[in-house]
Structure formats: C-alpha cells, structure tokens
Amino acid sequence: MADKQIKEQVKKENVVNNLLTILQVNTSDLHAGGAERVSWQLFEAYRSLGLKSWLAVGKKNSNDPHVLLIPNDAKRNSWARFWRTTGEKITPFIAKTRGAWQLQTLLYGIGEPQRWLNIQRGYEEFNFPGSKHLLDICPDDPHVIHLHNLHGNYFDLRILPELSRQVPLIITLHDTWLLSGHCAYSFDCERWQIGCGLCPNLKSYPAIRRDGTAFNWKRKRDIFHQSRLFIVTPSQWLMNQVEQSILVPAIKNAKVIPNGVDLxxxxxxxxxxxxxxxxxxxxxxxxxxxxxxxxxxxxxFQMIYEAIKLVNQIFHQEKLLFIALGEDAPMEQTDQENLRYIPYQKDAFDVARYYQAADIYLHAAYADTFPTTILEALACGTPVIATAVGGIPEQIKSLIALSQYNLRSYPLNDATGILVPPRDVAAMAVAIEMLLTNESIRQQLAENASQDAQTRFSIDKQAAMYLEWYQEVIKIYHFDSTLELSR
Incomplete structure (x- = not known):
C-alpha cells in the first residue's frame, strides 16, 4: 500500500517530472552486481512513471532499446580497431587454451601501445573514447546525467569537468574507488586520505600491476578540482568517507539516499x-x-562456515540446513549433508524463494557499502545476522548493542536482526543459536524486518527520493550557471 501511495504522489505532485529526461550511466545493465541492479531498477521505475528514462552502459546484456551501448570500440582509431578485432577472435579459446589470454593482451597492446604501457605502470585506464559521446548517443537531451560505478573498463574519468558544465552531473557512489588510487575498498588502510602510494594491497579489486596509486590519486584529485558534481551515497558511512576525500572540492551538493528493492x-x-x-x-x-x-x-564466507560448524555441535545435522547461494560449484568438497551449495540465480523470483524459505539470513563481510542481499532478506521477512562493517549497521536494527562500535540495541518490537563484530566467529554462532532456539523472538524479528523494509527500503521510495533531488539539483545547477554568466 505504501508503494502505491508513493507512486500516486509522484505522478500527481511532480508534474514537471513528466517532461524529465534522465540518462543513467553504469558498467552494464542486466545480470551483474549490486550497483548494476540499482541503476536497472531505477531505470525501470522512472519508465513506469512515464518519464524518459535511458541507460548507457559499457557492456549491454539486454535487448532493451532504451539501453545504449557506449561506443568505446567504435570510436578508437582504425589501427586500434583492427588489432582489437583480431584479439577478440581469441576469446573463445581463453578458458581452454594455455597462453590464449596473454596472446590476446599482446594483440590489444600492439593496437594501443601507450595504453598497454600505462597498464604495466599501474595507471588506471581512462582511454575509453566513447565516453565523450554520451550526449550524442542519447536520442533525448537529458536534464540530468546520473553516473553510477565508473570503474569497470568503460569510462573516461577525464571528461567529468567538461560534461559537468554541459548538464547537471550526479554520481552515486557504490564503493570508495573514486576516493582512492585504485581500490574499491581500502579496508584498514587510510592512505587514500593523504595521497596513496606505498599501496599495501595492489591485488585488491580493481587490481593493478604496479604501484601507480600516487599517480592515480593525484590525477583523480586534479579532475575533481575542475568538476561540478552532485554526490549521492546509499549510506551515511560512505558519505563520511566522501567528506574526508579528494572529492570535496567538486561537490556542489550531496545527499544520502538508501537503496531499495522491488517489494x-x-x-x-x-x-x-x-x-x-x-x-x-x-x-x-x-x-x-x-x-x-x-x-x-x-x-x-569462512566466518560463516566456521560459525555453522560451532552451531552443528548443538543441533543435529538432520535439523539444520545451511544454503550458500552464489557458486556454480562448491568452494570445497564436504561430507556434511547439511551444507548445500546452489549456483548463482539470475532470476530475482528464484532468489526470493530462498529468502522466503530461510529462517535466518547470514552475512559476513570485511567491507560493504549497503549490500542489496540484506535488503532483500529483510523484505522477505527473514531476520539477518551480519557483521557490523560499512553501511550494514544502517540497514539492520540490532537486538544486541555493540558498544565498541557505538551501536545501540533496539527493543524486540523494533529489531530486525543482530549485528556482530567482524571476524568474530563465536559471536555469530551465539547469535545463530539464540534465534534458532527462540521461536517467538525469531518470528517477531521476521515481522519487524518486512515492515521496516516496506517503510525504508522500497524501490519506489528510492526512485521518489531521487526524482525530488533531481529537481533540486537542476535548480542549483542553473542558478550557479546564471551567476557565472553574470560575472
């Protein structure tokens, strides 16, 4: 009911939105990670409201005519295109032929030797010429461009200054890559605040071959100094990171808008x-x-696995089943019949059935911004036990306080799960045992979870918040542009 009311309110009160054209930009459209799901859901939500909704991507997986492929390969010079086309012919052999990947990389390097050299140096790759043509490929002139993940080998960050002076430019951060010299999450490293360099983990995604992090950090800083950006994060935790970063000089306005799921x-x-x-x-x-x-x-995952082994000492195996959904094959062979590995499911309805069948959803992470899986579990009325990292404490109303993280407890009639310290296997095992042995508590958390998701985490609410903010952004942008012209 709440979602229907939000939709009607958007349609009635935001008459101006009927003329709004929105161009989102992301790595890909379907069958990808959480950031791609966020942009796709917004893309569909805007279209359902009668708005002109477009999505430009580096890799197109759907046949939707409103999804636009950014023409990076088409805009390369003829020499580069020839060697790239030649290299693509090797793709079918990479998985089964030794050395095929290296040969393909060599062919790409012949076509673009400077690009190849930069990769060897550990410089982040920005040579994606199709990025300059975002406004050309969109059939309608967008009132706003809404950028999502800008890593993923498809976007030239150097166009931000020019693009931000042509149209209001919004960036939703889904990780901390824009703030650092290469990594999506810095974990315990704080060198992103002082210029990077001496990187402790070059293999952290997206990995680089040599330590070019100081160069990458300075290049991003210089780009941001020339840009005018409107920043969104799904969690206050990530916004706090932004406020300490090289992004600050570029920010015209910023807002926290939680992600939502399709209820x-x-x-x-x-x-x-x-x-x-x-x-x-x-x-x-x-x-x-x-x-x-x-x-x-x-x-x-190892933390969850070890916690399950502890709980197994209390519960007989025939009464406890652990499902790990997300692997095409088991991570390891096991003779325990109560562990079941299920391949990754592309269909959202198939994924929902597992949440709906589960008693408890477990989530352990070293770093996480605002995981969609937790929102999906809550929406399905499945209590969540999760590690208190990143933005996760903003998703879960914990029954148990964590004083060391300044996280308070919620009363039973409000709580939706339990937060535990990261890497604390025993704490997770105790929380699992507590909920499994207390049916009434588990049922109350389940009811609270679905109600809280309806109130805070629907895709319709998320879309409505973005649409309201788009209007504010447009006003600020044009007011500032008028001031600049009057000087």
Missing amino acids: SVFHPEKKWAMRRELGIQPDVKVLLFVAKSLRSSFKD
Missing part, C-alpha cells in the same frame, strides 16, 4: 510452500547466505 518480488511468503518448491524438508532450520561470488575478497 513485488521480495516479500514474505508461506515458508512451507517455498520449501516444498525447493525440495527442503519443512521441519529443518534453514540458514542462508547469498553472494554473486562466495569467493569475493570483500566477503568473509
């Missing part, structure tokens, strides 16, 4: 019915973890 897909269902569909016994206790890659360096 028509992610919502509570009868647990027994979902278990019957998935072939799960009705009397077992089901624990769930979801990630596109269980091996991600940002996730701590």
Whole structure:
C-alpha cells in the first residue's frame, strides 16, 4: 500500500517530472552486481512513471532499446580497431587454451601501445573514447546525467569537468574507488586520505600491476578540482568517507539516499510452500547466505562456515540446513549433508524463494557499502545476522548493542536482526543459536524486518527520493550557471 501511495504522489505532485529526461550511466545493465541492479531498477521505475528514462552502459546484456551501448570500440582509431578485432577472435579459446589470454593482451597492446604501457605502470585506464559521446548517443537531451560505478573498463574519468558544465552531473557512489588510487575498498588502510602510494594491497579489486596509486590519486584529485558534481551515497558511512576525500572540492551538493528493492518480488511468503518448491524438508532450520561470488575478497564466507560448524555441535545435522547461494560449484568438497551449495540465480523470483524459505539470513563481510542481499532478506521477512562493517549497521536494527562500535540495541518490537563484530566467529554462532532456539523472538524479528523494509527500503521510495533531488539539483545547477554568466 505504501508503494502505491508513493507512486500516486509522484505522478500527481511532480508534474514537471513528466517532461524529465534522465540518462543513467553504469558498467552494464542486466545480470551483474549490486550497483548494476540499482541503476536497472531505477531505470525501470522512472519508465513506469512515464518519464524518459535511458541507460548507457559499457557492456549491454539486454535487448532493451532504451539501453545504449557506449561506443568505446567504435570510436578508437582504425589501427586500434583492427588489432582489437583480431584479439577478440581469441576469446573463445581463453578458458581452454594455455597462453590464449596473454596472446590476446599482446594483440590489444600492439593496437594501443601507450595504453598497454600505462597498464604495466599501474595507471588506471581512462582511454575509453566513447565516453565523450554520451550526449550524442542519447536520442533525448537529458536534464540530468546520473553516473553510477565508473570503474569497470568503460569510462573516461577525464571528461567529468567538461560534461559537468554541459548538464547537471550526479554520481552515486557504490564503493570508495573514486576516493582512492585504485581500490574499491581500502579496508584498514587510510592512505587514500593523504595521497596513496606505498599501496599495501595492489591485488585488491580493481587490481593493478604496479604501484601507480600516487599517480592515480593525484590525477583523480586534479579532475575533481575542475568538476561540478552532485554526490549521492546509499549510506551515511560512505558519505563520511566522501567528506574526508579528494572529492570535496567538486561537490556542489550531496545527499544520502538508501537503496531499495522491488517489494513485488521480495516479500514474505508461506515458508512451507517455498520449501516444498525447493525440495527442503519443512521441519529443518534453514540458514542462508547469498553472494554473486562466495569467493569475493570483500566477503568473509569462512566466518560463516566456521560459525555453522560451532552451531552443528548443538543441533543435529538432520535439523539444520545451511544454503550458500552464489557458486556454480562448491568452494570445497564436504561430507556434511547439511551444507548445500546452489549456483548463482539470475532470476530475482528464484532468489526470493530462498529468502522466503530461510529462517535466518547470514552475512559476513570485511567491507560493504549497503549490500542489496540484506535488503532483500529483510523484505522477505527473514531476520539477518551480519557483521557490523560499512553501511550494514544502517540497514539492520540490532537486538544486541555493540558498544565498541557505538551501536545501540533496539527493543524486540523494533529489531530486525543482530549485528556482530567482524571476524568474530563465536559471536555469530551465539547469535545463530539464540534465534534458532527462540521461536517467538525469531518470528517477531521476521515481522519487524518486512515492515521496516516496506517503510525504508522500497524501490519506489528510492526512485521518489531521487526524482525530488533531481529537481533540486537542476535548480542549483542553473542558478550557479546564471551567476557565472553574470560575472
């Protein structure tokens, strides 16, 4: 009901929005990570409201005519295009032929030797000429351009100064890559505040071959100094990082807008019915973890695995089932029948069934901004036990306080899960045992979770907040432009 009211309010009160043209930009459209899902959901939400909604991507996976492929390869010179086309012919052999990847890299390097040299030096790659043609490929002149992930080998960050003087430019940060010399998450490293260099982890995604982090950091700083940007983060934690970073001189205005999920897909269902569909016994206790890659360096799957082993000492295996959703094959062989590995599911409805069948959702991470999987679990009425890192404490109303992180507890009639310290296997095991052995507490958290998601984390609310802010951004942008012309 709340979502329907929000939609009607947007349609009635924001009459100006009916003329609004929005161009979003992201790495890809479908079947990708959390950032891509966010932009896709907004793209569809805007279109459902009758707005002119476009999405420009570095890699196009859908057939949607309103998804535009950024023409990076088409805009390279003929020499580069020839060697790139030649290199692409090797792609089918990379997985099965030794040395094929190295040969392809060599061919690409022949076509663009300076680009190849920069990669060897550890310089971040900005040579994507199609980025300059964003305004040309969009059939409608956009009132705002809304950028998302700008890493992923498709976008030239150097166009930001010029582009930000042609149209209001909004960037939603989904990680901290824009703030650093190469990494999406800095973990415990704070060198991004002083210029990077002497990088402790060159392999952290997106990896670089040599320590070019000081150069990369300075280049980003110089680009931002010439740009006019409007910044959004999904969590206050990430906004606090932004406010200490090289982005500050570029910021005209900033706002925290939490991500949302599609409540028509992610919502509570009868647990027994979902278990019957998935072939799960009705009397077992089901624990769930979801990630596109269980091996991600940002996730701590081992912590969950070890906590499950501790809990197994209390519960008989036939009464406890742990499902790890997100791998095409098991991470490791195990003779424990109560661990089930499920391949990554592209269909959101298939993913929702696992949340709806689970008793508890587990999430352990070393770093995370505002994980969509937690929002999906809450929306399905599944209590969450998660590590208190990044923006996760802003998603979960914890039943237990963590004084060392200045996180308070919520009363039983408000709490939606339990936060535990990162890397603390014992604390997670205790939290799991607590919820599994207290049916009434677990049920209350489940009810609270779905209600809280409806109130705070719907895609319709997220879209409405963005549309309201677009209007504010447009006013600020044109007011500043008028002032500049009058000087």
